[in-house]
Amino acid sequence: MLNQDQKLTSINPIDILFWTFRRNETDVINLYDSLASLMQISTGGNMLNFGYWNNNTSNPVEAQEALCKIIADMAQLDSAQSVLDVGSGFSEPAIIWKKKFPRLRIFCLNVNQTQLVTASKILKENKNTDSEGIGHVNSTATRLPFATKSMDRIIALESAQHFKPFSDFISESKRVLREKGVLALAIPVMTHAGKTLELFKLGILSFTWSSEHYAFESVKKIIKNSGMRIDSANLIGSKVYGPLADYYVNNREALRAKILERYPSYVEKILFKSLLKMKEVSGNSTIDYAILKVVAE
Numbered sequence: 001m002l003n004q005d006q007k008l009t010s011i012n013p014i015d016i017l018f019w020t021f022r023r024n025e026t027d028v029i030n031l032y033d034s035l036a037s038l039m040q041i042s043t044g045g046n047m048l049n050f051g052y053w054n055n056n057t058s059n060p061v062e063a064q065e066a067l068c069k070i071i072a073d074m075a076q077l078d079s080a081q082s083v084l085d086v087g088s089g090f091s092e093p094a095i096i097w098k099k100k101f102p103r104l105r106i107f108c109l110n111v112n113q114t115q116l117v118t119a120s121k122i123l124k125e126n127k128n129t130d131s132e133g134i135g136h137v138n139s140t141a142t143r144l145p146f147a148t149k150s151m152d153r154i155i156a157l158e159s160a161q162h163f164k165p166f167s168d169f170i171s172e173s174k175r176v177l178r179e180k181g182v183l184a185l186a187i188p189v190m191t192h193a194g195k196t197l198e199l200f201k202l203g204i205l206s207f208t209w210s211s212e213h214y215a216f217e218s219v220k221k222i223i224k225n226s227g228m229r230i231d232s233a234n235l236i237g238s239k240v241y242g243p244l245a246d247y248y249v250n251n252r253e254a255l256r257a258k259i260l261e262r263y264p265s266y267v268e269k270i271l272f273k274s275l276l277k278m279k280e281v282s283g284n285s286t287i288d289y290a291i292l293k294v295v296a297e
Contacts, residue, residue, distance in 0.1 A: 029112045041258050048089040049158040053243030068093045071157055074293045075184035077101050080152040086141045087159020091119035094134050109137045142168035146176045154183045161187050161211040170226045177296035185292040189216040191285050229295045237289040241282035245275040
């Protein structure tokens with residue numbers, strides 16, 4: 001049942017088409033404003049990433065925290081002083097990193113002002129975190145409002161698939177990073193390029209994966225052309241998509257009941273079918289999930 005102050009969130013199918021085919025920054029903002037609560041309900045937390053699952057992972061929050069740790073290790077946060085988290089969501093990863101590395105100064109950059117406001121509230125409520133060490137910046141990822149060579153690390157944790165064009169974000173990252181600074185990326189990717197291939201193989205995901213469908217080789221080529229060096233590039237999709245889908249299937253009854261408190265039933269049905277399709281196209285290597293460590297030289 002809905003609370004008296006809680007309204008059912010309706011999503012216009014026409015809006016979904018706009019989000020899917022236009023995919024500009026306004027569409028991305030509207031997408032997350034409409035569906036962030038769906039992600040929170042499904043995972044039980046405030047992070048907006050798929051997570052990294054292993055044999056000991058029991059729920060999405062654990063998987064998301066594991067992915068945050070992987071990115072922290074890859075970015076070498078233990079030796080950094082300043083970090084720019086681009087596409088920071090509700091700043092939950094920043095809170096995790098700040099707790100582990102108290103000296104860090106973390107700047108959470110997000111084009112979505114609503115998420116930044118919510119993130120500030122979450123941070124104030126988290127008494128175990130030094131809120132003075134985390135700042136919030138409302139800006140686009142393709143024009144970073146920071147001085148040249150001002151950051152030790154830049155992280156884009158499952159957000160760069162929305163940056164358009166991706167090459168502008170990479171060139172800006174190179175400008176802002178100090179020499180030997182590290183850019184850490186976690187990004188869903190296509191294994192091959194081609195619009196026809198996308199529509200044919202992705203099926204319903206073509207309409208629910210409302211981001212740029214960058215090919216892994218294209219991502220690497222753009223980074224190399226920028227003059228930065230790829231230190232490592234790994235595909236971890238088997239630890240991301242299938243386990244997340246399995247978790248939802250195994251817990252669908254309880255999750256569906258919670259989702260129906262906020263969304264109409266067709267939204268849950270689309271989510272369920274999308275997760276099944278995501279597992280399928282991950283299993284046949286149509287999509288994957290890349291993590292890259294890039295060094296500025």
